[in-house]
Amino acid sequence: MRITIFGTGYVGLVTGTCLAEAGHEVMCMDVDSNKINGLMKGIVPIYEPGLEALVKQNVAEERLLFTADPAEAVGFGTLQFIAVGTPPDEDGSADLKYVLSVADTIAEHMQEYKLVIDKSTVPVGTADRVSEAIAQRLHQRDVDIPFDVCSNPEFLKEGSAVEDFSQGARIVIGCDSPRVEPLMRECYAPYNRRQEKLMFMDIRSAELTKYAANAMLATKISFMNEISNLAERLGADVENVRRGIGSDPRIGYSFIYPGCGYGGSCFPKDVQALARTATDVGYEAQLLNAVESVNYRQKASLFTKLSQALDGDLEGKTIAVWGLAFKPNTDDMREAPSRELMEAVWAAGGKVRAYDPEAMQECRRLYGERDDLALAKRRDDTLEGADALVICTEWKAFRTVDFRRLREQLTTPAIIDGRNLFNPESVRAAGLLYFAVGRADSLRIPLSGGDGASAPLSRIGQDGPSVAYTL
Numbered sequence: 001m002r003i004t005i006f007g008t009g010y011v012g013l014v015t016g017t018c019l020a021e022a023g024h025e026v027m028c029m030d031v032d033s034n035k036i037n038g039l040m041k042g043i044v045p046i047y048e049p050g051l052e053a054l055v056k057q058n059v060a061e062e063r064l065l066f067t068a069d070p071a072e073a074v075g076f077g078t079l080q081f082i083a084v085g086t087p088p089d090e091d092g093s094a095d096l097k098y099v100l101s102v103a104d105t106i107a108e109h110m111q112e113y114k115l116v117i118d119k120s121t122v123p124v125g126t127a128d129r130v131s132e133a134i135a136q137r138l139h140q141r142d143v144d145i146p147f148d149v150c151s152n153p154e155f156l157k158e159g160s161a162v163e164d165f166s167q168g169a170r171i172v173i174g175c176d177s178p179r180v181e182p183l184m185r186e187c188y189a190p191y192n193r194r195q196e197k198l199m200f201m202d203i204r205s206a207e208l209t210k211y212a213a214n215a216m217l218a219t220k221i222s223f224m225n226e227i228s229n230l231a232e233r234l235g236a237d238v239e240n241v242r243r244g245i246g247s248d249p250r251i252g253y254s255f256i257y258p259g260c261g262y263g264g265s266c267f268p269k270d271v272q273a274l275a276r277t278a279t280d281v282g283y284e285a286q287l288l289n290a291v292e293s294v295n296y297r298q299k300a301s302l303f304t305k306l307s308q309a310l311d312g313d314l315e316g317k318t319i320a321v322w323g324l325a326f327k328p329n330t331d332d333m334r335e336a337p338s339r340e341l342m343e344a345v346w347a348a349g350g351k352v353r354a355y356d357p358e359a360m361q362e363c364r365r366l367y368g369e370r371d372d373l374a375l376a377k378r379r380d381d382t383l384e385g386a387d388a389l390v391i392c393t394e395w396k397a398f399r400t401v402d403f404r405r406l407r408e409q410l411t412t413p414a415i416i417d418g419r420n421l422f423n424p425e426s427v428r429a430a431g432l433l434y435f436a437v438g439r440a441d442s443l444r445i446p447l448s449g450g451d452g453a454s455a456p457l458s459r460i461g462q463d464g465p466s467v468a469y470t471l
């Protein structure tokens with residue numbers, strides 16, 4: 001099939017590349033001509049495992065083409081995927097200007113039947129708006145060309161996007177025309193061989209499915225973070241609780257890791273957008289609003305714990321930060337907890353010395369050159385003379401640490417671990433303070449004097465960390 005993809009971000013580029021890899025002829029179009037020029041030379045602007053090799057291979061085999069010319073893009077494919085961004089508008093709703101602009105572009109240039117596919121995450125009712133936009137433009141052109149619009153939300157995760165696209169559990173397609181199903185079946189046939197993954201449904205249900213999926217995952221994270229905050233205050237260890245509930249098959253282990261809040265380009269904006277959609281139809285989405293506010297508080301908890309470790313004085317202090325990306329295996333820093341932390345450190349007069357295996361360039365792009373931000377070449381180069389260490393992302397490379405060495409390098413021997421990477425016993429044995437998430441075994445750390453007495457629960461303030469102790 002000949003397929004056009006609008007947008008060469010995480011979703012568009014992965015979709016286009018994987019469909020080319022499956023044997024289709026694909027043309028990817030982006031308004032960002034720098035991106036397109038780079039991609040034509042095989043330069044992939046994002047970090048996504050396995051993607052660069054696939055792009056290069058399919059470009060070389062001439063199944064994957066790039067263009068910045070909208071007319072060429074519209075002329076190329078019978079299938080026209082819209083995979084552009086849908087950032088939050090000021091009121092939290094999804095901003096559809098990019099999606100509608102692509103709809104207009106397609107209608108302006110199309111000369112024959114097109115199937116327009118909404119792959120971007122868009123609110124319920126967007127397919128109707130895309131149809132209207134196309135019909136209006138065709139009317140202005142005074143032409144009568146058939147077209148269909150369908151919804152095909154994407155469920156890939158950054159960090160394993162290629163794998164998720166190729167081996168996803170389901171392919172949801174919302175459509176209301178008999179022309180759509182055979183075309184979408186042909187498009188996805190290479191990915192639908194082992195078992196039937198295609199789920200056809202009405203368009204509005206498909207649009208809502210995407211938001212429901214992300215809202216459910218965000219809810220699991222916020223729920224676990226709520227439990228971790230309770231664990232800190234009740235003298236329990238959330239890691240035990242996690243194992244205790246995850247073993248129940250009705251609950252399961254996935255997405256119940258406590259941490260420093262969810263970030264990225266999807267969960268925050270999609271939860272907000274769904275809550276906004278609810279408001280628009282006169283329904284107060286209490287649960288979604290709570291998920292959002294728990295997450296907001298959780299992201300702030302890193303700085304609260306850091307402040308406690310440094311007795312509230314960050315002026316002139318240097319904070320080592322491990323992990324800038326919102327999660328491992330990506331360079332994406334959109335809504336990353338690290339950003340909230342760094343910005344709070346700077347506002348309090350502190351400096352940041354940071355390391356991330358992939359997101360350093362992105363960090364520089366976002367914050368530029370500044371005196372209070374140093375980017376270290378290696379993880380351990382962040383430590384010497386730093387006042388404390390904060391871990392924001394659970395990269396594998398952060399899991400093994402020589403705690404005794406780290407104890408010698410840090411001025412204040414404190415680790416604020418937003419991802420519960422370590423065994424508290426090992427950290428403590430090296431003489432470090434360990435501010436983890438919901439880990440109450442730290443409560444048994446002896447207070448100064450080392451008499452083995454438990455820290456009194458009264459030390460745990462309403463907003464305080466689990467483990468504010470002197471060794």
Ligand SMILES: NC(=O)c1ccc[n+]([C@@H]2O[C@H](COP(=O)([O-])OP(=O)(O)OC[C@H]3O[C@@H](n4cnc5c(N)ncnc54)[C@H](O)[C@@H]3O)[C@@H](O)[C@H]2O)c1
Nearest residue numbers: 007008009010011030031032084085086098120121154158
């Ligand atoms: N990133 C994810 O993990 C993920 C997963 C599932 C769904 N989604 C959804 O997919 C959509 C795209 O997300 P993304 O992360 O790939 O976005 P992105 O910001 O990485 O990329 C969007 C691209 O669209 C381009 N663009 C904007 N207007 C254009 C136009 N008129 N014509 C052609 N290109 C245009 C931009 O230049 C940019 O390259 C969003 O709705 C998002 O919610 C994202």
